[in-house]
Amino acid sequence: MNEVVDKALRGMALLSVRNIRHWTDRTFSFRCERPAGFRFRSGEFAMIGLMVEGKPLLRAYSIASPAWDEELEFYSIKVEDGPLTSRLRNLAEGERIVMRPKPVGTLVHDALNPGRRLFLFSTGTGIAPFASVIRDPETYEKFEQVVLTQTCRQVAELDYGRDLVARIAADELLSEMVGDKLTLIATTTREQSPAMGRMTDWIRDGRLATATGAPLNPETDRVMICGSMAMLQEHKAICEELGFIEGSNSAPGQFVIEKAFVD
Incomplete structure (x- = not known):
């Protein structure tokens, strides 16, 4: 045996x-x-x-x-x-x-062309790869602004992301590296909270542009997406409607999703 x-x-x-x-x-x-x-x-x-x-x-x-x-x-x-x-x-x-x-994976810097703003769209435990990305020095060397979003059903499900950002702010080395470049937008879809709704709706109705200073723009912005199958497909469709080109490790682009979870 x-x-x-x-x-x-x-x-x-x-x-x-x-x-x-x-x-x-x-x-x-x-x-x-x-x-x-x-x-x-x-x-x-x-x-x-x-x-x-x-x-x-x-x-x-x-x-x-x-x-x-x-x-x-x-x-x-x-x-x-x-x-x-x-x-x-x-x-x-x-x-x-x-x-x-x-x-392996496609949610990496190598799969994106250079840009000014990096958007990390996640739902639920889809925030996991971005917990890595937002603590990587390369992220802040390549981008002037990093926007991490997480959407969950209940308020308590947002605690992991909130705790992560709080620990970055409390860490002497990480806080110096990140500075004021990182923004967390945490929303719920069922339980009442200060920020409600899916991020796809925020993109469409202008709330994301208001919160971050400008609408999504393929000329300046790069996007990583991780979540459920339906969420991935909806965000991908929005990106493509806005003119973003999907990237990969062999052909960098303007947005990426994790193909392993899609396939």
């Missing part, structure tokens, strides 16, 4: 779990050790999971920690009957997850 497990783990990394935090009854995050020599670009994802009946059960998870971090962070939704998340949600510190150490 050990030989079978060893074969199944070939090419995988076993990572000890640390710092688990349950944000709501639907979301949680955890940190784990980073394999020696493991490199990734902020915004990429990796295949992570658990050993189940002697085999690795893996799913794509965006890496929420920046590329310079000594640990890896992941932010996940809890799905009661999900093959993997129903098990991951019960993780305890000291347990180990498995990871295929081959990060």
Whole structure:
């Protein structure tokens, strides 16, 4: 049996779990050790999971920690009957997850042409890759303004993003790097909050332009999008209507979505 497990783990990394935090009854995050020599670009994802009946059960998870971090962070939704998340949600510190150490993804700077403003549109746990991007020095070297948006159903589901931005502001090095370039726009769709509505509606009715100083413009703005399938398709359609060209690692453009989650 050990030989079978060893074969199944070939090419995988076993990572000890640390710092688990349950944000709501639907979301949680955890940190784990980073394999020696493991490199990734902020915004990429990796295949992570658990050993189940002697085999690795893996799913794509965006890496929420920046590329310079000594640990890896992941932010996940809890799905009661999900093959993997129903098990991951019960993780305890000291347990180990498995990871295929081959990060990939299109939510990276290499897939975008230079611009002045960077918009990061997310819903729910789609904020995870942007948690990495907004802590990357390259982001602030390339853009004069960074706008992170997150839309959730309930107010409590916005806590991860708000806590992240607060920690950046409280960190001496990060706050100096970010300065006043980063703006968070957090909205809800069900529970009443100071900012209501989907970001697609904000784009269409001008609220986003009012909040950020100017409408989306393919000449100056670059866009990354991460969320549900319907959200991705709607945001992509809006970008294309405005004249944005989709980019990729091989052909940089003006907006990108994570193709792995779409396909």
